Amino acid sequence: MSEVLRAEAVTRVLPGPLPVTLVRDATLSIGRGEFVCIQGPSGSGKSSLLYLLGLLDVPTSGKIWLDAVDTSGFGEDELAQVRLEKLGFVFQFHFLLAEFTALENVMLPMTRLGRLPAAEQRARAKMLLADLGMGEHLDKRPDQLSGGQRQRVAIARAMANEPLVILADEPTGNLDTTSSANVKQIMSEMVHGRNKTIIAVTHDPEFARAGDRIIRIVDGRIVSDG
Amino acid sequence: MTLELRIALTHLTSRKRQTVMSLLGIALGVAFFMAVSSLMRGSERDFIKRLIDSAPHITISDEVRSPPQPPVVSFYPGGAVALRGLKPRTETRGIRGYKQKLAWIAAQRGVRVAPVLSGQAILTFAGKEQGITLNGIVPQLMQGVSDIDEKIVAGSLDAVASNPNGIIIGRGLARKLYLDMGDNVTVSSPIGQVRSMKIVGLFETGTTAIDEGHGYVLLKRAQALFGRMDRANRLVIQLDDPYAAPQLAAAIEARIGYRSESWQEASQNLMSVLLIRNIIMYSVVSAILVVASFGIFNVISTVVMEKQRDVAILKSIGFHARDVQRIFLAEGVLIGAVGSMLGVGLGYGLIAILGVVKIQPPGMTDAINLPVYWGLDQLALAALFAVGSATIAAYLPARKAGRVYPVDILRGGMA
Ligand SMILES: Nc1ncnc2c1ncn2[C@@H]1O[C@H](COP(=O)(O)OP(=O)(O)O)[C@@H](O)[C@H]1O
Numbered sequence: 001m002s003e004v005l006r007a008e009a010v011t012r013v014l015p016g017p018l019p020v021t022l023v024r025d026a027t028l029s030i031g032r033g034e035f036v037c038i039q040g041p042s043g044s045g046k047s048s049l050l051y052l053l054g055l056l057d058v059p060t061s062g063k064i065w066l067d068a069v070d071t072s073g074f075g076e077d078e079l080a081q082v083r084l085e086k087l088g089f090v091f092q093f094h095f096l097l098a099e100f101t102a103l104e105n106v107m108l109p110m111t112r113l114g115r116l117p118a119a120e121q122r123a124r125a126k127m128l129l130a131d132l133g134m135g136e137h138l139d140k141r142p143d144q145l146s147g148g149q150r151q152r153v154a155i156a157r158a159m160a161n162e163p164l165v166i167l168a169d170e171p172t173g174n175l176d177t178t179s180s181a182n183v184k185q186i187m188s189e190m191v192h193g194r195n196k197t198i199i200a201v202t203h204d205p206e207f208a209r210a211g212d213r214i215i216r217i218v219d220g221r222i223v224s225d226g
Numbered sequence: 227m228t229l230e231l232r233i234a235l236t237h238l239t240s241r242k243r244q245t246v247m248s249l250l251g252i253a254l255g256v257a258f259f260m261a262v263s264s265l266m267r268g269s270e271r272d273f274i275k276r277l278i279d280s281a282p283h284i285t286i287s288d289e290v291r292s293p294p295q296p297p298v299v300s301f302y303p304g305g306a307v308a309l310r311g312l313k314p315r316t317e318t319r320g321i322r323g324y325k326q327k328l329a330w331i332a333a334q335r336g337v338r339v340a341p342v343l344s345g346q347a348i349l350t351f352a353g354k355e356q357g358i359t360l361n362g363i364v365p366q367l368m369q370g371v372s373d374i375d376e377k378i379v380a381g382s383l384d385a386v387a388s389n390p391n392g393i394i395i396g397r398g399l400a401r402k403l404y405l406d407m408g409d410n411v412t413v414s415s416p417i418g419q420v421r422s423m424k425i426v427g428l429f430e431t432g433t434t435a436i437d438e439g440h441g442y443v444l445l446k447r448a449q450a451l452f453g454r455m456d457r458a459n460r461l462v463i464q465l466d467d468p469y470a471a472p473q474l475a476a477a478i479e480a481r482i483g484y485r486s487e488s489w490q491e492a493s494q495n496l497m498s499v500l501l502i503r504n505i506i507m508y509s510v511v512s513a514i515l516v517v518a519s520f521g522i523f524n525v526i527s528t529v530v531m532e533k534q535r536d537v538a539i540l541k542s543i544g545f546h547a548r549d550v551q552r553i554f555l556a557e558g559v560l561i562g563a564v565g566s567m568l569g570v571g572l573g574y575g576l577i578a579i580l581g582v583v584k585i586q587p588p589g590m591t592d593a594i595n596l597p598v599y600w601g602l603d604q605l606a607l608a609a610l611f612a613v614g615s616a617t618i619a620a621y622l623p624a625r626k627a628g629r630v631y632p633v634d635i636l637r638g639g640m641a
């Protein structure tokens with residue numbers, strides 16, 4: 001199994017008069033096609049670790065490799081470009097642009113990347129949404145959609161640029177049981193059907209069961225992995 | 227439409243009232259800028275046109291700029307020369323040998339020149355007396371250098387040429403002395419010459435001082451009245467290109483020695499008044515636009531605060547800081563551009579209204595329209611200034627938006 005993401009001795013300290021250590025000496029390796037769940041008590045640093053692995057935040061010390069490239073020393077713009085091309089995010093609160101339709105939200109990353117002609121961007125966005133059962137809701141704005149539907153739009157958007165890794169922060173945290181099961185099934189299908197790599201923070205045990213591997217974290221420290 | 231522009235538009239429509247207010251601010255600023263500029267430029271052009279049309283472009287007078295140096299001083303330049311009991315040479319006033327000088331000037335390109343001999347005289351009619359400035363002219367030459375022909379309301383300038391005893395006076399003076407065409411008046415000069423002359427023409431310039439205080443006779447007749455045969459005390463020049471006056475005046479002065487004054491020099495004080503007036507007015511109207519751009523700063527700062535979550539989304543997707551900055555900068559440019567368009571419409575409306583307003587300037591007999599200028603250059607200047615200050619106003623909040631660190635917003639979490 002080839003490695004897509006590796007963290008080595010990653011520590012993140014929030015500076016200040018009382019420095020807070022969010023993540024402490026995290027070392028891990030994630031292979032292509034893995035479905036990894038990060039679990040731990042509230043406030044243990046799960047989200048913080050995910051932001052670091054997703055190159056949204058920068059470690060205070062330690063290194064992160066994505067697709068065999070050492071990202072330490074990358075500037076803000078380089079990190080943004082890597083996120084655009086290789087990563088996709090799904091957050092607990094859907095984080096869609098409120099004034100844009102489902103279709104437009106999904107097209108956003110493709111438009112920014114600018115590799116496909118506009119017509120193909122549109123076709124691909126439609127296909128992604130249709131695959132997630134959202135074919136009927138292409139032109140609805142987020143406030144016209146249910147929580148589960150919004151989350152499916154967010155997943156489609158995360159998939160837009162064919163990312164190497166999808167990072168999800170409690171993707172079912174805000175959903176009812178039925179929607180949760182649906183999102184879990186979609187993600188599971190992505191990994192096992194399409195060989196995507198997913199790293200998902202969750203404290204939903206039902207969701208975690210879908211993962212191949214569970215990393216447990218307490219007080220910013222990885223306590224178990226496997 | 228680019229993605230950034232679309233996002234910018236959604237931001238502005240999400241803050242409709244504030245956006246409309248700042249649009250209005252820019253529109254009003256641009257409109258005032260244009261209206262004031264139109265009046266400034268209009269009156270300035272009107273003023274200069276009057277100056278160029280009616281006043282001579284160059285006037286050569288019978289003076290010299292600095293008195294001639296005594297030979298001993300020019301012989302020992304820089305030497306310690308002291309002179310006592312120096313008496314200036316007594317000279318009869320007037321330009322000596324004016325005919326040769328006139329001929330030389332008339333030979334220059336694009337130049338028309340006419341001699342004038344002016345002096346004070348007293349007009350007597352029906353027991354009333356009135357002091358006037360009597361100008362001796364050569365009608366054919368005078369027609370080439372002044373618009374006096376257009377001001378004649380009765381008779382003609384040529385009547386003076388055909389009747390050596392003819393005089394043309396202003397309508398104001400005629401009214402004052404109950405004179406009319408064909409009447410005979412007595413003209414007395416300071417050296418005691420008295421002559422009976424016939425009114426062969428009336429003029430009206432609209433300027434009271436001239437209409438009540440000037441008269442025109444044949445140059446020969448004036449020379450006889452003032453006892454200065456073969457003299458003129460002014461050579462009046464009109465040019466095809468009025469703006470060449472200063473150089474030509476200098477050349478003439480160097481050649482003939484008498485003081486030659488261009489219209490620019492003659493109205494130097496007025497020119498600097500115009501300049502100061504422009505500086506003040508443009509500062510004031512620009513200040514309106516600067517104040518209006520504070521409104522833009524306000525909306526965009528608010529939008530940046532409100533849309534931090536959107537910025538975090540865009541950045542997590544992979545938008546660069548400068549992409550985000552461009553979105554908010556575009557909002558400023560949009561308000562500036564749309565506001566300018568509205569303002570240009572409003573401004574032209576204002577100018578049209580100002581253009582029909584009539585005013586009665588002091589010293590003028592007729593009411594005139596406010597002189598307005600319709601030039602496109604002031605439109606471009608106003609719009610450029612508006613878009614420029616809008617962009618600058620948007621820059622600070624836009625830069626702040628570009629610096630938003632997405633994790634700070636994501637940690638805050640809640641929707
Ligand atoms: N801006 C901050 N300032 C201080 N402490 C913070 C800040 N953000 C997060 N923390 C703390 O860091 C720890 C880790 O937070 P987080 O990664 O969000 O945990 P989790 O996602 O596991 O709930 C928590 O104890 C939280 O209180």
Ligand SMILES: [Mg+2]
Nearest residue numbers: 046047048169
């Ligand atoms: Mg969390």
